Amino acid sequence: MTATTDLVPYEEALASYDPVMGLEVHVELGTRTKMFCGCSTELGAPPNSQTCPTCLGLPGALPVMNASGVESAIRIGLALNCEIAEWCRFARKNYFYPDMPKNFQTSQYDEPIAYNGYLDVQLEDGTTFRVEIERAHMEEDTGKSTHVGGATGRIHGAQHSLLDYNRAGIPLIEIVTKPIVGAGERAPEVARAYVAELRELIKALGVSEARMEMGQMRCDVNLSLMPKGSEKFGTRSETKNVNSLRSVERAARFEIERHAAVLNSGATVVQETRHFHEDQGTTTSGRIKEEAEDYRYFPEPDLVPVAPAREWVDELRRGLPELPLQRRNRLREEWDVSAHDMQSILNAGAIEPIVATIEAGADSTAARKWWMGELARHANETGVEPGALPITPVQVARVATLVQEGSLNDKLARQVIEGVLAGEGGPDEVVEKRGLKVVSDEGALTTAVEEAIAGNAAIADKIRGGKVAAAGALVGAVMKATRGQADAARVKELILEKLGVTES
Template sequence: MTETLMAFDDVLASFDPALGLEVHVELNTNTKMFCGCGQDFGAEPNTLVCPTCLGLPGAMPVVNGKAVESAIRIGLALNCSIAEWCRFARKNYFYPDMPKNFQTSQYDEPIAFEGWMDVTLPGDDGDETFRVEIERAHMEEDTGKSLHVGGATGRIHGADYSLVDYNRAGIPLIEIVTKPIRGAGERAPEVARAYVQQLRELIVALGVSEARMDRGNLRADVNLSLAPKGSDALGTRSETKNVNSFRSVERAVRFEMQRHAAILAAGGSILQETRHWHEDTGITTSGREKSDAEDYRYFPEPDLVPVAPSREWVEELRGTLPENPTVKRARLQADWGFTDLEMRDTVAAGVVGLVEETVVAGAAPQAARKWWLSELARRANDNGVEISDLGVSPAQVAAVQALVEAGTINDKLARQVFDGLLAGEGEPAEIVEKRGLAVVSDDGALSAAIDTAIAANPDVADKIRDGKVAAAGALIGAVMKEMRGQADAGRVRELILEKLT
């Protein structure tokens, strides 16, 4: 079924959007939330399970203390109040990847509540800041993972059969829930994207999760509703589940705004439901009717004692918080001398930390940025991996740049050094030696190559003799080609002009 959409500008003329974002963060603790099972992405299915995380009769859960610590640090970093006393609840619903048929979560007593995060977007008249209010950040456990085999969509409809892997069941999660975000208007899709992106930066800085959206370490549910222009009421919301990239968060908000508006303008009503996001087509499709809280029959978890973090412990954890990523980004931009556009591109590429480490290792900021945003980003994309998993370290990038600055290699040869690094051939200096990549500065070798180029291009040589010095570029190119890019281009130019002028 093809959804009818209203033009985005027409949506804004008639309706005000309200956003709500629920972000699930998988913590990187050694063990699961309530048992001693480890967590290892990509492990053989159903090998990291035990009676507790499978919910077998008689198994008793125990709270993971490190997960509680991480939850408190996340709450503090989001300017939340930390509960003096809170407890877990059972959220009851059936789904095949839920081994216990209930999820141990927190309901009316979260560990962190009433916080905020400021999100800044660039604008034509300067930056524009939106305050995103945080309703709660609560602890819970992850579910298992269903794999639907057969069919064209990878979903249960049309599949031949389904498999369930319970390795993920019980992994600690923090769910961060915003209050309705209103007043963003046309920038609502951008605000959603920027919030999730900035939240991920914060989570990574805290060191509590890898926060890799491609692995599901960080997943966003996007709630969207529309109300008539100028109305104080909130419309009926839809919830697009498990959106797994920043770009998709923005696109999902935009699509839902256009879909809701078309339905409402035609006199229809919005169904409160969950929806699936389709990355390939950029649309959402209906999932299931959305349950309200009472449908989950929450009640206090009888097998777990309440969590009561002391104020002394909370203040001790406050002292471990890293520099706020937004503040740090502004400081680094000033230190590095980047323009707003250069810094925005660096942030968007997710390489601020890598550039920072490369600068610490000795490279100039602009050189570090150049390698990470161009050569290395392209290679990561070609290999289908995160740039941080490419296999090239900031220290190695700094070493490559040092070789360029010393005149040992040029930028073109540096790319071959990166080939060697990815092939595991050693450190940059070793690769230069093994591959014979050093720039040739020997006047004898250069002179011979220049003579060959002049003989092959007499018309160019004549132009240079007639005073058209710019024509030397053609001869320099010929020499570089002859010497496989290893000639010292500056010295080649000097020798050409000595011979012909």
């Protein structure tokens, strides 16, 4: 196999091969207790403090199913347009798990709780791509391994490893797509859009916070290439535990370039797991990928089958919230924005802050303006989501109201927002402390206008001669004199009045 540094340029790879993807997304459910025991799932506890004989796999301990986990699984399946099994069961997935003390994972194999669904996703240009869902099944998470020593933080080169079993047994839903074909050069974009839409759906259902940076949601990117015109899938690689939307896209793109290089050289792609390196945007080999039979699946003898009543499933279906794509389409119509603009709002993570700001009294145009402008800039500079900024939607709505009332202009409003973000208090406090109110005293404004005209006689003559556009220079002089605290539109009106000019 070629080294990972040997790549075929992306466009060249797509000229010869068609990519085939499969995405496996693991979601940690936000239940209070683990999937098969009563141990807490709360984050941040000391290592191995949230364990019991059941999740440690001690002899004689028996699992009991978490009903809330089953309900969450069904709701996810319904939201993904899946069929819900009338009868299914768990199985044991066997291989050496250093971070799973039972040495097997309780999962579902050939009898998932949900299957045969789809999720429609919108791409950057507003087009919709349907991703078919193979299955969504229940299982438990493994513990956490910390490899000590070495330069990479991985097991290779480490001096020793530490194991924390607090996470072992936390409920997981694994959502597996059918092979994604036909995306062509947009395959990486489709991968990112799918995981993004799935994350929004999971959050809307309230079954998980789905925070990828915390491992609550992670994606395995399966990818293979087949020569143009072929219908036979190539050998796949599986890039494991990719934990950001950007990385999902980059991993898919890198693997396309790498696979093409391997195939062009006449070598054979190895079926293996791979690690994604965020700092370099590359993948490296992990281990040879097992087939299903290598896991020696067999039905879990200590758990009863799951047979959800149809009445319960129908009740859960009726209780589903408005799903993200439907909601965005509704908001897009209400806000009268383009599909591209709505996608930009989604990408910026600003939908919820904007909605909350509108609910606090701002109109949609003002709410979008501040969250997608000044606040988006601050969010980018600080590396956080807009909703995590130290300013509330109520405060943003108050800034919008002050602008609408004429108490602030846009320049002053930006200073108010800066003050709120700096912890100087709410908008009204910042206005008071910094003395930022618009100068509305007609006498003071008239004096400033007269001084600007007197100090710029040549410009004033141009305006009298019909060059109204030259008034901008006088407006600027007045704004400077008032430290930006005048209403520019009113200043222009006063200038033209004083010069006896009517704007056509």
